[in-house]
Amino acid sequence: MIAEDTLQQIIQRFEFIEAQMSEGLGDIAKLAKEYSDLRPVVEEVRAYQTLLRDISDAESMMDDPDMRELA
Template sequence: MTASASDASLDVKLDAILARRDEIGALMNDPSTAATGGGFAELSREFAELEPVVDRVHAYRALLAEKRDLEALLDDPEMRELARTDLEAVNARLPEVRHELQLALLPKDAADDKSAIVEIRAGTGGDEAAL
């Protein structure tokens, strides 16, 4: 898969996430959802899970837009040096922001929000094992 194909598939996924967040927001604002008990708590939970991802999507897309604007400024002789400096900074931040976005897109484990009981016992080995 080429870089542009992976970017296109990422854009499709990001658009779907943004659309789902908007859909959930509209359902939560609909008075009939709360009145009929239409799973408002579940919608609220899903909205809260999507919000950090949406924040990263907006940050990533803002950085891409800034990069496009700076690349357009490279044609202007008066702004070329300033644009080149800013473009280097944007290009340095872009992989980090994209990586954070990809981490946010990873599916959560169902057990992540559940409690766990961990029992720690002393092993064999004398007094040191019982510390």
């Protein structure tokens, strides 16, 4: 399993490249290539992080007696 800080570094790199491209800085072709390589990875990382939050929220609901009755 990949550490959460590594996943965050991937997202930060993606966002940095995105900002560089939007400002027209650097070698656009090189940035575009790295951006296109990272985009599907970042989408999966974000989906994974959302899933982890959803699981945590569901577990919190199970600890609430009123919510447990509804389930």
